[in-house]
Amino acid sequence: MAKAVAPPLYLASWSYLIFCALFCFNLQVVLSKSAPLLKLDSNILQESIVESINNNSKAGWKASINDRFLNYTVSQFKHLLGVKPTPPGDLQSIPVKIHSERLKLPSHFDARTAWPKCSSIGNILDQGHCGSCWAFAAVESLSDRFCIQFDMNISLSVNDLLSCCGILCGFGCNGGYPIAAWRYFKRSGVVTEECDPYFDQTGCSHPGCEPGYPTPKCKRQCVGGNVLWKKSKHFSVSAYKVHHDPSNIMTEVYKNGPVEVSFTVYEDFAYYKSGVYKHITGAQMGGHAVKLIGWGTTDEGEDYWLLANQWNRSWGDDGYFKIRRGTNECGIEKSVVAGLPSSKNMVQEVSNVDDAFLDASA
């Protein structure tokens, strides 16, 4: 039968066609029955799983039917998990950041309170129906880092990165490579959210809606036209991977601000409500990227990372979650990436000020 599925060309004769007319159709029916088609169309959230997690005293976290995914099918949920494996050729040239200094790190850290003037750190966004998590976590972390380093509020544009990075970043709403996002910031910069907003005017107001889940087109033009695309660009000076040792990751966040992390999502993660997540039940759904903003230890002595997701506030703990720290839970410590903000386009703003000053004093 295997031969009949992929026949050498010379078999594509009448006898094969007749054979196929009789059997291939049947074969397809059998295949589609055994393939998990039904499963993909079924609802991602099931009451029975909530119960089994909440009954498990060793889980360490609570589950609920999160409103965000009330009407989501398994395949719609999977589509949000847009981290694709970095192409092997790209992996070799990525610098790895290792902090050699021994800082005395606090046992609890929350970037929102460490830099209270940087309100973007506490923003919870919503990627809509698009597999753009790889872009969200990168853009949000860089926005925070601009505020931390240059004492300015700024929201950078996910849409610029998502639609204009092209194949170097992957597949837009169908997923991409986190490290490539940071390389884009270094190479091309990223405009502000105000210049190129994520909300669109079509369908469900976010990119990536059904049918077809389209990635927005790259326009290289600010909406409204008050600001120039090139002037709105903000750059990074570096794009690196952070070595996976937990205290190294902590030092990076403590010194430079939030980072982008990727991890494997299993079915149970859709139900997360509170507590310290660890994988308990369900199949692997895909790779997801989020923003890591701190760490701590629970009263029960469990170490955790603190993260901001971009599934709105109706998912999880008001949009945030905690995950077990120090055991590379779901691979979360193995794929931390970041970069440092550049003063490149901002020097211009400063030199304009200098010019004005010179004029006034002349």
Ligand SMILES: *[C@@H]1O[C@H](CO)[C@@H](O)[C@H](O)[C@H]1NC(C)=O
């Ligand atoms: C959970 O616990 C409740 C009460 O102890 C019990 O009635 C229920 O059957 C349990 N559910 C599961 C899925 O174990």
Ligand SMILES: *[C@@H]1O[C@H](CO)[C@@H](O)[C@H](O)[C@H]1NC(C)=O
């Ligand atoms: C989910 O679907 C039901 C029935 O189609 C509808 O009444 C409800 O408003 C939907 N909920 C959300 C959050 O979209």
Ligand SMILES: *[C@@H]1O[C@H](CO)[C@@H](O)[C@H](O)[C@H]1NC(C)=O
């Ligand atoms: C979060 O969800 C609410 C309610 O569905 C919606 O009005 C809002 O636009 C969402 N936030 C974002 C950033 O999309």
Ligand SMILES: *[C@@H]1O[C@H](CO)[C@@H](O)[C@H](O)[C@H]1NC(C)=O
């Ligand atoms: C950013 O905006 C918030 C709220 O508007 C404000 O409280 C804060 O001081 C601003 N931060 C900076 C660095 O300007």
